[in-house]
Amino acid sequence: MPAASSPAVVVDGLVMRYGDKVAVDGLSLEVARGSVTAVLGPNGAGKTTTLETxxxxxxxxxxxxxxxxxxxxxxxxxxxxxxxxxxxxxxxWSGVRAREMLDHVARLHAHPLDTGMLSDRLGLDDCGSTPYRRLSGGQQQRLGLAMALVGRPELLFVDEPTAGMDPAARRTTWELLEEIRADGVTVVLTTHHLDEAERLADTVHIIDRGRLIASGTPAELTRGGRSATIRLVVTRPFPDGAPESLRIALGEGTEVRQLDAVSMLISGPADSTTLSTVSRWCEEHDVLPESLSLGQRTLEDVFLELTGRELEP
Amino acid sequence: MSGTFAPSPGAAPLARQVLAQATMETRLLLRNGEQLLLAVVIPVIVLVGGVAAIDRIGLDLPHRPVDALTPGVLALAVMSTAFTSLAIATGFERRYGVIKRLGSSPLPRHGLLLGKVGALVLVELAQLVVLGGVALALGWDPHPSYAGTMAAVVLGTAAFASLGLFVAGVLRAEATLALANLVYLLLTAGGAVVVPAAEYGALGEVAVWLPSGALGEAMRAALLEARVDATALVVLAVWAVAGTVLTARTFRWE
Incomplete structure (x- = not known):
């Protein structure tokens, strides 16, 4: 089997139990070389157990x-x-200085990255001589990523890479992970942040209760679903009975919710008919739309449809 | 592939990894105030205070006070480093996920162990220099059996280190901290480390079978009488084997 084209990771029918609690329940998935793959799921879904295996x-x-x-x-x-x-x-170690720890891990490898450059890229410059126990949560996370990267690996496993980071550090980390991928490193990350998966991942595996429930690119997963969301804002207040009349116009399988006097939220089949029906209804009822926007289905929606639960609190 | 992060994986040669681990652990140990207290300050106090006390009380010993006490103080130093310091450091390494972290690095488990042994040797050498220096300043005049001293230090370190790792591998970090200090105190007071077993009366009969008593007796035989105490060395070897078997069976890396 040619090494370059074979998958970087193959998990086949993995079962892991802790006592009588099943953490991973017959999970199978693959990770392509050179890709960023996100394993997405709520806490306790079996992500970390799978990674640690x-x-x-x-x-x-x-x-x-x-x-x-x-x-x-x-x-x-x-x-x-x-x-x-x-x-x-x-x-x-609790008493080790940030840079000292990174240098130590570097010395265990044959061709480590320059730790000065890596500290600089991860914004660890100003806390290089701070003992580990005094680093903020975000700094500890960034040091953790630096330690994972310093040996110039082919394959990087990152478990919740941006947990505890402020928005600026999250963006820096995302940019770094994108650069790592561009340089030919395969990345497997677990996350329960949908925006992180959507932004970074070539492939998303959604797991819940130890089972794989969906796989695909973020575009594949969000495309062709059951519903789209249309937000309609008008210039003057809607006439009485407007939501009911619009629902009748749209037919079965549509939901219309009036948000306030001038805006409504319509969920229905994601096709062009829905949108044209809404604009025809506006014309017929002498309502002038100020804005009419079609919302993309997000991974959040996908997860909700598949599991009936919200992913993030 | 090119670029800053282009893969170029590989492990450093094992010797370099072990050296890195040993120097890192030594640095951390010497930076820790409590560990330093245990490794150097307490043995120095026991030596200086003990010599002064014997002089004041005017005990009639077969040897000069500094000659009588120094071998036991060196044994105490070995015990504090190989048992108490190692157990506490390893307990907290498990707690903080250091051992887990290193478990996914190129450093193999035997490399980690060798690194710990290297750190023990480096710290013990530093202790020997400081304590030997203080003893010489007090007029210490040893007539050593070098083979006996080396055998006692090596087997004593092995016995105490294996027992220290056993404790650290099964208990939580806080419990390890408490137990390692308690055992150190009990053995220092009643374990025939500094004070010869013969001075304990009936208790001494038991103490010579403890690793503390065996190490103390072997050091005194080697440094006071230029003699190899084979019985004490065998006792230490048995403890080392027992400790190693226990550790190998029970140690949890996380």
Missing amino acids: CEGYRKPQSGSVRVLGLDPQRDRRDLLPRIGVMLQSGGA
Whole structure:
């Protein structure tokens, strides 16, 4: 099998239990080389367990995992130098200085990145001599990412990379992950932030209760769904009975909700008929639209449809 | 592929990784005030205070006070580093996820262990320099069996380190901290480390079978009488094997 075209990660029928609680329930998924793949799901969905099995921390109880063609348990020593792992939290001595920790991890690798450059890119310059325990949550996260990257891995596993970061640090981290991908590193990230998955991922695997419930590009997942959202804002207040009359005009399977005197939210089939029906209704009822906007279906909507639950609180 | 982050993975040679780990752990240990207290300050106080006390009370010993006390103080230093410091440091490494983090780095587990051994050796050398210096300043005049001293230090370190790792591998960090300090205090007071087992009476009969008593006796035999105390060395070796087996069976990396 040619190494370049084979998947970076193959998870096949993975089952993991803690006591009688099933964390991962027959999960199968693949990660293409050179891609950014997001594993998306609520807390407790089995994301971290799956990742830690790929990283060789846990032995599959059933099913198999192959990473870069290797068995993470049996071929651990060959695999570990080739992957970078960012843990969800911790991973440094409490008294170690940020830069000292990064330099230490660098020394374990054959061709590490320049730690000065890496500190600079991740905004760790001004806290380089701060002990780990005094770093902010966001600084600890960025140091964690730096430690995962410093060995120049082929494959990077990042668990909730931007948890605890402020918006500016999140953007910097996203830009960095995009650059890493452009330089040929395969990235697997877990997240429960939909915007993160939408922005970064080539492929999204949505998992819930240890099972894969949907896979695809963000565009594939959000396209061709059951509904679109149209927001209609008009110049003068709607006439009495407007929502009912619009619902009748649109027919079955449509929901119309009046938000205030001049705006309404319409959810219905995502096709051009819906939009043209709304504008015809406006003409017939002598209502002048100020704005008429069609909302894209988001991953949030997809998740809600698939699981009946909100992803983010 | 080119670019800043273009993959170029690989592990550093094992020797370089072990050296990095050993120097890192040594630095962290010497930076920690409590550990430094245990490693150097307490043994120095025991040595200086003990010599002064014996002089004042006017005990009639077969050896000069500084000659009688120094071997036991060196044994105490080995015990504090190999057992208490190692257990506490390792307990908190588990707690803070350091061992987990290093578990996904190129550093293999035996490399991590070798790094810890290297750190122990470096700290013990520093202790020897400081404590030996203080003892010489007090007029210490050793007549050592070098083989006996080396064997006692190596086997004593192995015995205490394996027991320290055992404690750190099964208990939570706080419990390890408490137990490692408690055991250190109990063994210092009643374990025949500094004071010869013969001075304890009946308790001494038991103490020579403890790693603390065996190490103390082996050091005194080697440094006071230029003698190799084979019984004490065997006792230390048995503790080292028992500790290693226990650790290997029970240690949890996370």
